[in-house]
Amino acid sequence: MEDRLCLKRTPSLHEIAKLSRLEYAVAGLLPSLPWEKLQAIPRRAADHHGLHLVANFDLRLFFPHIVPEDNRELSYSGIRIPGENPSSELRTTPRVAMHRQSALPFWALLFAVPSVFSLPRGVERSTLLTKPSDVEKTYDYVIIGGGTSGLTVADRLTEDNRTKVLVIEYGELSACFFKVLPDSVGICKPADADPSRQATRPTSCEWQAALPGFRHRSSCTPSRPCRRSTCETGPPAS
Amino acid sequence: MPQVNLRNRTTSVLIGKAVGGSSAVNMMMTVRGTEDDYNRWGHFFSNSSDWSWKGLLPYFRKALTFHAPDAAVAKSVNMTWDASYWGNTSGVSTSWPTYQYPATKAVIDAWREVPGVEFPPDSGSGKPGVYWYPQFMDPKTVTRSYARTGHYSNQNRPNYHLVTGQKVTKILFDGTTATGVSFVAVSALKGAAPVTTTVTAAKEVILAAGGIHSPQLLQLSGVGPKDLLTSAKIPVIANLPGVGQNFQDHPMIQATFSCKCRLPPAVSP
Numbered sequence: 001m002e003d004r005l006c007l008k009r010t011p012s013l014h015e016i017a018k019l020s021r022l023e024y025a026v027a028g029l030l031p032s033l034p035w036e037k038l039q040a041i042p043r044r045a046a047d048h049h050g051l052h053l054v055a056n057f058d059l060r061l062f063f064p065h066i067v068p069e070d071n072r073e074l075s076y077s078g079i080r081i082p083g084e085n086p087s088s089e090l091r092t093t094p095r096v097a098m099h100r101q102s103a104l105p106f107w108a109l110l111f112a113v114p115s116v117f118s119l120p121r122g123v124e125r126s127t128l129l130t131k132p133s134d135v136e137k138t139y140d141y142v143i144i145g146g147g148t149s150g151l152t153v154a155d156r157l158t159e160d161n162r163t164k165v166l167v168i169e170y171g172e173l174s175a176c177f178f179k180v181l182p183d184s185v186g187i188c189k190p191a192d193a194d195p196s197r198q199a200t201r202p203t204s205c206e207w208q209a210a211l212p213g214f215r216h217r218s219s220c221t222p223s224r225p226c227r228r229s230t231c232e233t234g235p236p237a238s
Numbered sequence: 239m240p241q242v243n244l245r246n247r248t249t250s251v252l253i254g255k256a257v258g259g260s261s262a263v264n265m266m267m268t269v270r271g272t273e274d275d276y277n278r279w280g281h282f283f284s285n286s287s288d289w290s291w292k293g294l295l296p297y298f299r300k301a302l303t304f305h306a307p308d309a310a311v312a313k314s315v316n317m318t319w320d321a322s323y324w325g326n327t328s329g330v331s332t333s334w335p336t337y338q339y340p341a342t343k344a345v346i347d348a349w350r351e352v353p354g355v356e357f358p359p360d361s362g363s364g365k366p367g368v369y370w371y372p373q374f375m376d377p378k379t380v381t382r383s384y385a386r387t388g389h390y391s392n393q394n395r396p397n398y399h400l401v402t403g404q405k406v407t408k409i410l411f412d413g414t415t416a417t418g419v420s421f422v423a424v425s426a427l428k429g430a431a432p433v434t435t436t437v438t439a440a441k442e443v444i445l446a447a448g449g450i451h452s453p454q455l456l457q458l459s460g461v462g463p464k465d466l467l468t469s470a471k472i473p474v475i476a477n478l479p480g481v482g483q484n485f486q487d488h489p490m491i492q493a494t495f496s497c498k499c500r501l502p503p504a505v506s507p
Contacts, residue, residue, distance in 0.1 A: 126390060126398035132423055132435035135401050142419050142439040143446055144406045144455065147259020148385045150446030152301070155329070155389035158398040166437060167400045168421055171256040173386075 126158075128173070139166040146171075251487065253450055257402060258386035260448065261330075266374040266382060268332040270298060271488075273364030291364050298362065299325035305377045307334035315343045317370045323362035330388030333377035409443055409459040410436065411475050416443040453482040 129135055141157055143150045146169030154167045240246035254260035273291040280290030287293065304324030307317055315338045324332070349355050349368045356367035363369075376383045390400065403424045410418040418438040426432035445452050456462055460475035462482055467474050 126393045126395050126400060129399055129401040130403060132401070132404065132421070132433070135399070135435060135437055138438040138440055139399070140439070140441045141444055142437055142442075143444040144409070144419060145259065145445070145447035145451070146257050146385075146390070146400055146402070147254065147446060147448055148261040149259075150444070151258065151385040151389040153444055153446060154398060154400075155393060158393065158395045161395065161397050164397045165399065167398075168404050168406050168419065168437075169257050169400060169402045170405050170424060171254070171259075172402050173257045 135166060136164075139164045141165045143167045145169065251450060253448055256386075257390065257400065258384045261374070261384035262382070262386060264374070264384075268302065268361065268372045268374055270362050270364060272366050276364070295323075295364075299323070301325070301328055302330050302332045302374075303328045304372070305331060305333035307372075308336055311336055311338055314338060315340065316346075318357075318359065319370055319372075320360035320363065323360045328388060329392055330374065330385065331376050331383040332372040333375050333383075334372050335375075336380075404435075406447070406455060407434065407458070409445070409455060409461075411460070414476055419443055449485065456481050 140163050141154075143154050143165065146154075146167040150167055150169075154165050157163050157165050240248055252260075252263070254263040256262045276289070276291040276294055280287035280293065283289055302324060303326050304321055306312075306319065306321065311317070311334065317334075317338070346368060350357070356365060358365035358367045358369050361369045361371035374383050375381065376387065390398075404421045405424050405427065406419055406421045408420045409416050410420060416439070418436055420434050420436045422432040422434050445455065447455055453462070456478075457467060457470075458472065460467060460473050461478055463479045464474050464477040466482075
């Protein structure tokens, strides 16, 4: 995943293609339905027809240098058609309004991704809502706070698919706020190691072998592409 | 608020404003409190309360999937652990770095010379002392493992809705029963008249807004010390003097020191 985290410049088509073969693949960026049409499907109707709006996911997770117009327009969405094989399950369509300064031309994604169709792991697939008007009138359980305990409880309760649960969260699915690598984790893995190899397999536990991993990681401090208005930039001054 | 026992110093309390809450921003250290701490909590309720070490341990196990450290790494610094304190069914992982500074071994050996210092078998054993602790980390991707990745990202449930960017302003009551919640979009908060949305809970409202905002929201909703609520012109639903009081956080002390001797890695970067 280091590749994903370390992009600080425009990725080449080759790099995008490489990224999309990782398990965080930017799957299904191939648009099959215009976003307007997708939006026009009311949720209940969608449920009735067996279509599920899949969750938006945060593009910054994949391309942290992309600067969106605002937080909300950052995500990709799509529909999932249950019962079909995974290759046709996720069809997404962009709802991204990128800045002119955005380093990544959108066509590059389209060009690079058709080889990848599988539903990516690590991408939110339960229903993510960003507008109050999308929230239904009544749920079985309403959970205030999508944090450590709230999400755990929501996970347990929704194991029963008859139980409808809403979690209300103040924050966002934000990449700029969470630090994905801890300070104290060393990675015995050269920067250019085969991504299919598990990082748990150190090449060696000698310092010299670990050093490239540290150096590599030290350049991985997540960039902060988000605007101040949409993300925290650090702890408040005391 | 000035802390009397800190010579009236004030400190910031950091909380995670993101899906995943503070599990998205913590230091990724997987460390439990001690047995004594949890038993003290339990005794606030009764001598046989389940909020005790014994009562909580099954849930600690359930909360995390434990991955043992790489054998070669473990051997390189004599790491010790005891998997019996851990579980393997959770979507949230705790695992180990694939490199340990060799000097760590020397530091631990030095602790062994200090009288009275215990060496518990595991960071999750409930005993204070010197121990190795794992990290909230997915061992495969070497990235943070937390409430979002473990309890949201990998679910595919149309009955599981999450709405983000919304501030809950009030818990709604019918008598003394919570029946719903009202909230406003964070993006609309600075506007003149933010639109309030309400949602009804057929079964329960679950307050999981953290150690800071849970009591705050209770107070705003009319549950808290009567005098305080009255002074803020909040109608009292329930007079509970303890709500919003006695906040405790765990202190952390770090010691930094220089070694006179030359420790590995003795390589200039």
